[in-house]
Amino acid sequence: MEVDLIADDSLAAELAIMAAEAIDDKKGTDVTLLDVSEILRIVDVFVIATGTNRRQVQALADAVEERLRDLGRRPLRVEGRSEAEWALLDYGDIVVHLFQPAVREFYSLERLWGDAPKLEWNPTPVSDTA
Numbered sequence: 001m002e003v004d005l006i007a008d009d010s011l012a013a014e015l016a017i018m019a020a021e022a023i024d025d026k027k028g029t030d031v032t033l034l035d036v037s038e039i040l041r042i043v044d045v046f047v048i049a050t051g052t053n054r055r056q057v058q059a060l061a062d063a064v065e066e067r068l069r070d071l072g073r074r075p076l077r078v079e080g081r082s083e084a085e086w087a088l089l090d091y092g093d094i095v096v097h098l099f100q101p102a103v104r105e106f107y108s109l110e111r112l113w114g115d116a117p118k119l120e121w122n123p124t125p126v127s128d129t130a
Contacts, residue, residue, distance in 0.1 A: 012037070012044035012093040015068065017121045019096050022067035023049045024123045028060045028098070032110055033119035045119065047096040050104050057084035057098045064089055064096050 013035075020031045028049040037044040047064075051057035061081055068074075068091065077090040085103045089096040097109060 013119055015071070015073065015091065016045040016047050016094045016119060018067050018071065019047045019064045019094065020049070020121050020123070022063040023047070023060050023096075023098075026056070026060050026063045028056070030104075031121075031123060033121060034110070034113050034116040035119055036113055036116045039113065039116055043090075043093065043095050045094045046109065046113065046116070047094060048099070048104070048109050049097070050099050050101055051084075053100065054084040057087050057100060060098045061087045061089060061096075064098075 013033075016033045020033055023031050028051055031047070031049040034046040034048065035044065036046050049060060051060045058081065061078070061084075065075065073091055075089045076092050077088075079088040079090075081087045084098075085100050086107070087096075087098040089098075099107070
């Protein structure tokens with residue numbers, strides 16, 4: 001199920017989309033936005049994405065922090081950044097999960113939170129020219 005915005009808090013959805021765009025700009029893959037507001041009540045949106053290796057996961061985290069800092073937002077908590085197998089950036093209303101592929105597959109947050117609707121966003125189209 002996909003929805004355009006969270007019913008009660010469009011700001012969280014907008015922030016999640018901004019985070020997703022920052023991830024997309026740095027070539028993060030499989031970006032998913034889950035509206036967990038009705039399930040958790042303490043957070044509105046999970047942004048879940050994959051980076052190919054430690055360095056890219058760290059670059060994705062940097063990009064999200066920079067993009068949201070431009071909006072006056074700073075994470076309340078950051079976990080796993082130095083190891084960068086699974087980095088978590090907690091902004092209160094959104095939580096960004098950045099994984100390396102094997103770790104993402106192992107924890108399978110989309111399956112765990114499978115009842116949560118997905119939010120729509122438009123990633124940059126992949127160009128056929130190389």
